[in-house]
Amino acid sequence: MARLLLLFMLCGAVQAAEPARRIVSLSPHITEMLFAIGAGPRVVAVDEASDYPPAALALPRIANYRSLNLERILALQPDLVLAWRSAQQVQVQPLLRLGIPVAYSEPLRLQDLAEELIYLGELTGQRRQARAVAAHYLQQLDALAQRYQGVRPVSVFYQLGSAPLMSVNDGTWMGQAIRLCGGVNVMADSPAPYPQLNAEFVLARDPEVILASNEQELALWHQWPALRAVQGERLLTVDADLLHRFTPRTPEGIRQLCRQLDRARAE
Incomplete structure (x- = not known):
């Protein structure tokens, strides 16, 4: 946990000096993004709604939309917890008080997801794959926008x-x-x-x-x-x-x- 140096805030989330190795995901969209950029093997636990990709179903369930299982999270010794800001900012306060780094994900616009993928790539050391996934995502959006213009x-x-x-x-x-x-x-x-x-x-x-x-x-x-x-x-x-x-x-x-x-x- 000590190896995660908090350098600055980006979209309300932390920037890591070294890649996170033991990640807890508290939202299904975060879980899916982590697996999409190749960081799935670093995820040690997820929330109850994380059901994609199938590999996520085998991971321990330590949260739902109402609450977190603080004892189980601490037992897993995560070096990063990823949460949905508007729904879970209050729930993760005990983790922050215990010194566990928490980063937030809450893309608001369709284009924002690409930036979030790249940011997760920075946190997990999956920069190249994250940028590739983000570029493909934006290409698809652009193709749809062109197809349905007018x-x-x-x-x-x-x-x-x-x-x-x-x-x-x-x-x-x-x-x-x-x-x-x-x-x-x-x-x-x-x-x-x-x-x-x-x-x-x-x-x-x-x-x-x-x-x-x-x-x-x-x-x-x-x-x-x-x-x-x-x-x-x-x-x-x-x-x-x-x-x-x-x-x-x-x-x-x-x-x-x-x-x-x-x-x-x-x-």
């Missing part, structure tokens, strides 16, 4: 659950993905990133497409057959693992979302 706009309601009914504004990853695909998010201007709303609001906006992560969530809209999305059979699903978990696989999730919007343009 396409006909399609109005979209992006549904997150049904009890309560929630959605996303334009600042979220999903909102940015909709915009990249040429979609117009009917909740784009919401002051809350994940607003709760009632069905009447969606009925008034009458979107061409309604997206959700599964058919069960979409079932409620069948009681309003006059909705354009229902009439046109455009109650469509997206892969939540690829869109709700911000990782190098996210461009594939965006690609799927774009194809769903293409269905509305084809009619």
